[in-house]
Amino acid sequence: MTDLVNRRWLLASRPEGEPKAADFRMEEAPVPEPGAGELLIRTIYLSLDPYMRGRMSDAKSYAAPVPIGGVLEGETVGEVVVSNHPDYAVGDVVLNRIGWQSFGLSDGTGLRKLDPGAAPISTALGVLGMPGLTAYAGLKNIGQPKEGETVVVAAASGAVGSVVGQIAKIRGARAVGIAGGPEKCAFVKDELGFDAVIDHRAPDFAAQLAAACPDGIDVYFENVSGKVFDAVFPLFNPFARMPVCGTIAFYNATSFPEMETKVPALMRAILTKRIRIQGFIVYDFAADYPDFARDMAGWIADGHVTYREDIVDGLDRAPVAFMGLLKGGNFGKLVVKVGQDPTRS
Amino acid sequence: MTDLVNRRWLLASRPEGEPKAADFRMEEAPVPEPGAGELLIRTIYLSLDPYMRGRMSDAKSYAAPVPIGGVLEGETVGEVVVSNHPDYAVGDVVLNRIGWQSFGLSDGTGLRKLDPGAAPISTALGVLGMPGLTAYAGLKNIGQPKEGETVVVAAASGAVGSVVGQIAKIRGARAVGIAGGPEKCAFVKDELGFDAVIDHRAPDFAAQLAAACPDGIDVYFENVSGKVFDAVFPLFNPFARMPVCGTIAFYNATSFPEMETKVPALMRAILTKRIRIQGFIVYDFAADYPDFARDMAGWIADGHVTYREDIVDGLDRAPVAFMGLLKGGNFGKLVVKVGQDPTRS
Numbered sequence: 001m002t003d004l005v006n007r008r009w010l011l012a013s014r015p016e017g018e019p020k021a022a023d024f025r026m027e028e029a030p031v032p033e034p035g036a037g038e039l040l041i042r043t044i045y046l047s048l049d050p051y052m053r054g055r056m057s058d059a060k061s062y063a064a065p066v067p068i069g070g071v072l073e074g075e076t077v078g079e080v081v082v083s084n085h086p087d088y089a090v091g092d093v094v095l096n097r098i099g100w101q102s103f104g105l106s107d108g109t110g111l112r113k114l115d116p117g118a119a120p121i122s123t124a125l126g127v128l129g130m131p132g133l134t135a136y137a138g139l140k141n142i143g144q145p146k147e148g149e150t151v152v153v154a155a156a157s158g159a160v161g162s163v164v165g166q167i168a169k170i171r172g173a174r175a176v177g178i179a180g181g182p183e184k185c186a187f188v189k190d191e192l193g194f195d196a197v198i199d200h201r202a203p204d205f206a207a208q209l210a211a212a213c214p215d216g217i218d219v220y221f222e223n224v225s226g227k228v229f230d231a232v233f234p235l236f237n238p239f240a241r242m243p244v245c246g247t248i249a250f251y252n253a254t255s256f257p258e259m260e261t262k263v264p265a266l267m268r269a270i271l272t273k274r275i276r277i278q279g280f281i282v283y284d285f286a287a288d289y290p291d292f293a294r295d296m297a298g299w300i301a302d303g304h305v306t307y308r309e310d311i312v313d314g315l316d317r318a319p320v321a322f323m324g325l326l327k328g329g330n331f332g333k334l335v336v337k338v339g340q341d342p343t344r345s
Numbered sequence: 346m347t348d349l350v351n352r353r354w355l356l357a358s359r360p361e362g363e364p365k366a367a368d369f370r371m372e373e374a375p376v377p378e379p380g381a382g383e384l385l386i387r388t389i390y391l392s393l394d395p396y397m398r399g400r401m402s403d404a405k406s407y408a409a410p411v412p413i414g415g416v417l418e419g420e421t422v423g424e425v426v427v428s429n430h431p432d433y434a435v436g437d438v439v440l441n442r443i444g445w446q447s448f449g450l451s452d453g454t455g456l457r458k459l460d461p462g463a464a465p466i467s468t469a470l471g472v473l474g475m476p477g478l479t480a481y482a483g484l485k486n487i488g489q490p491k492e493g494e495t496v497v498v499a500a501a502s503g504a505v506g507s508v509v510g511q512i513a514k515i516r517g518a519r520a521v522g523i524a525g526g527p528e529k530c531a532f533v534k535d536e537l538g539f540d541a542v543i544d545h546r547a548p549d550f551a552a553q554l555a556a557a558c559p560d561g562i563d564v565y566f567e568n569v570s571g572k573v574f575d576a577v578f579p580l581f582n583p584f585a586r587m588p589v590c591g592t593i594a595f596y597n598a599t600s601f602p603e604m605e606t607k608v609p610a611l612m613r614a615i616l617t618k619r620i621r622i623q624g625f626i627v628y629d630f631a632a633d634y635p636d637f638a639r640d641m642a643g644w645i646a647d648g649h650v651t652y653r654e655d656i657v658d659g660l661d662r663a664p665v666a667f668m669g670l671l672k673g674g675n676f677g678k679l680v681v682k683v684g685q686d687p688t689r690s
Contacts, residue, residue, distance in 0.1 A: 263570075284619060
């Protein structure tokens with residue numbers, strides 16, 4: 001492997017507001033040598049997800065930030081190219097957190113072997129992986145949609161939102177999606193089968209949302225916040241539930257943006273409508289993974305769940321793709337193809 | 346009964362901001378005649394509770410407002426003086442919702458017979474009644490304090506707060522109370538046995554609260570909001586729970602008061618700390634009543650729970666007592682003695 005180069009993206013500086021190209025730095029380094037019990041993994045796919053914006057900041061959060069000069073974090077699917085580990089063989093395809101680089105080492109901790117025959121391996125980063133489980137577990141543990149209820153989700157064509165709406169439908173609820181632009185809206189309605197979809201760019205967005213939810217909102221799966229939340233908030237029904245897994249609208253904010261909704265109004269609604277709001281990160285519900293994997297594989301097989309991937313070719317393009325993700329530039333689960341996929345011709 | 350007069354307080358006008366004397370009107374009316382299957386009840390005690398402020402407004406809430414000219418609502422303990430109902434005899438003491446008046450009719454719906462030998466009958470309006478169940482069920486279903494955790498509650502000398510802290514102690518948690526003035530603070534610490542108490546009138550209130558919660562806050566039982574919430578919010582630990590049963594700070598507000606905490610900051614904390622915030626009203630957890638009644642009777646008997654009543658003499662004084670309640674003027678569970686208590690000499 002010494003003739004190969006490990007290309008990797010480092011955090012050059014902590015972004016102020018929107019990340020810019022200068023916050024990322026590409027470095028070439030020797031491919032590391034696996035020690036005893038270790039594996040060398042070649043990255044095939046790198047997942048890009050909004051939560052990574054948080055890791056670029058040093059604001060206190062549930063996970064430590066990436067240090068300046070450190071390799072950017074991220075989930076990856078890769079191929080074992082050297083194995084000194086008894087459980088893995090060369091050629092195995094594994095899910096890991098190699099981050100934004102073309103090669104990485106592992107001692108096997110947190111590694112999961114994938115079956116390329118069961119599903120396209122990139123889906124382990126999306127519908128069959130962390131974003132899919134986020135939707136599944138957030139609905140199961142907090143949202144708890146019941147038959148006939150109305151479930152609203154933003155970023156509805158994205159990795160989490162698309163699954164939220166489709167599971168809501170499976171549970172017998174009405175799914176209302178919010179997306180940006182006519183192309184995504186058409187996909188959400190026609191391909192994903194949501195009952196209604198609203199374009200958040202419409203000037204009368206809030207009125208359209210109200211019209212699309214004539215019976216109010218029982219579950220709002222919060223991954224955006226900001227003006228979407230402002231429009232959702234007055235429509236909450238008694239006993240509404242709001243799983244909070246993201247607040248993308250604020251990720252690039254340097255100060256807190258003005259919102260129509262104020263804390264006193266929110267508290268009053270929480271009380272009088274007995275709303276439940278609960279934040280979670282997917283790892284809180286890791287125990288749900290086996291049920292999720294079984295259910296989701298079944299739903300994909302029987303056509304209840306459709307997914308869309310937005311695969312960007314080349315590690316070089318990861319920063320640009322990531323910057324676009326935070327502005328809704330992707331269409332479907334955003335994945336960077338870092339190296340050749342031996343399971344697809 | 347025709348020689349007796351029913352005195353009652355009507356809602357004269359909807360208060361703008363703080364209720365004032367002119368919003369209440371005393372009326373004298375004939376004592377009503379019970380029909381077939383009905384009871385005539387003489388009010389002994391009337392409960393005054395902050396939620397009644399909401400019933401005076403026509404803002405949308407979980408219960409219909411009192412109409413202009415209607416008798417003000419409230420839970421009461423009374424004595425059956427005429428019975429055309431097979432299950433009740435003259436002299437029975439019953440819990441009911443006669444409201445702010447000296448006599449009322451019932452067909453038995455929602456009536457509960459009290460055992461005067463078991464506990465002072467006024468406690469059915471407080472520690473053994475709705476406020477006690479609010480504390481019990483809010484902690485059981487939402488707050489869920491664990492051993493060693495820190496539970497914070499405001500209005501800690503009041504009907505709900507005093508029980509919240511004492512149950513937290515029974516569950517092995519640390520109880521930190523917030524109250525107004527040295528007398529109430531001393532009571533909370535010395536009589537109720539909270540681990541710490543902070544006077545919200547102190548200029549350095551937020552700093553004192555932080556010092557009293559060196560391990561952060563795991564449960565905040567929200568019955569006040571406003572500046573207390575602003576001080577609590579930065580101290581939340583991961584996986585903190587916040588049952589919301591009241592927002593007294595806003596009940597008299599004509600517009601939404603400024604708070605330091607903004608919705609975006611709140612959402613970010615809910616997400617990164619995985620906080621659970623849930624509103625409830627006590628009737629949502631009516632099914633917990635039998636467990637509550639058994640546990641609370643036991644805790645009072647064995648000294649784990651102490652209570653304090655603030656009994657105001659005479660229905661005439663109900664409006665003044667109620668206006669004071671919203672400003673923390675009471676000390677303990679506020680009850681109006683409307684008529685003679687045959688169980689106390």
